[in-house]
Amino acid sequence: MVNHPPLHVVAFGRPGSGKSSLAERLGEAHGFAMVRTGVLLRDAVRQGDALGRQVEALLAAGRLVPDDLAYEVLARDLSALRHNRLLFDGFPRTLGQVPLMARLEQAVGFEIERYVEIAVSPDEALARMGGRRVCPTCAATYHLRKSPPKAEGVCDRDGTPLVGRADDAPEVLGVRQAVYDEHTGPVVEHYRRTAPDRFVAIDGEQPFEEVSRDLERALGLS
Numbered sequence: 001m002v003n004h005p006p007l008h009v010v011a012f013g014r015p016g017s018g019k020s021s022l023a024e025r026l027g028e029a030h031g032f033a034m035v036r037t038g039v040l041l042r043d044a045v046r047q048g049d050a051l052g053r054q055v056e057a058l059l060a061a062g063r064l065v066p067d068d069l070a071y072e073v074l075a076r077d078l079s080a081l082r083h084n085r086l087l088f089d090g091f092p093r094t095l096g097q098v099p100l101m102a103r104l105e106q107a108v109g110f111e112i113e114r115y116v117e118i119a120v121s122p123d124e125a126l127a128r129m130g131g132r133r134v135c136p137t138c139a140a141t142y143h144l145r146k147s148p149p150k151a152e153g154v155c156d157r158d159g160t161p162l163v164g165r166a167d168d169a170p171e172v173l174g175v176r177q178a179v180y181d182e183h184t185g186p187v188v189e190h191y192r193r194t195a196p197d198r199f200v201a202i203d204g205e206q207p208f209e210e211v212s213r214d215l216e217r218a219l220g221l222s
Ligand code: AMP
Pocket: 037, 038, 039, 041, 058, 059, 062, 063, 064, 065, 066, 067, 070, 089, 090, 091, 092, 093, 094, 097, 167, 176
């Protein structure tokens, strides 16, 4: 097992920015443990546990779950965060979650070294949405045009038939953009302002390979 130097990253990007596909690629290539609140929350819904029952309708509507529940889904398995390379995809997502991230850093004993924004205009993001497919078994993300699976309709890793997401329904896509602008945009601005030496924005409108390369460079990984 390679012993990587510590690197803890938070990735931001509006729905349709390609953030999750980029994060996945980076995670696989550079040994990051992925921390994806969206995946953890959807798992809770699938399992039908108490948390899952509370958040199911909000997820399907493309609305954010309350800050304390977003924190709880992370904090209930702190051991998953004891890793010298973590990549947060989907947390913190509101200004109210900024101090909760600080609490998590304290509780686990790590520090975020980089905040990365995958910057894409709202129009481009909307145009890109809709082609996403996910693997219900391992949560791998594909895009029919940009990053299709090798064999049509099935996951490269485990052969599971790919599915769309409830919150990718056309009527929900606009809601998710608006939620990003209202709640997550201010978080990005917060870190851009308060942690300028740890913050980097990447042009997400370039071809996937170039964005991926810029991301690696920004993190000192290439
Ligand atoms: P994602 O897979 O990151 O797009 O997240 C899917 C959904 O999970 C979001 O639309 C929200 O309903 C919920 N969610 C994920 N992360 C958070 C968070 N940090 N705070 C509140 N809701 C979240």
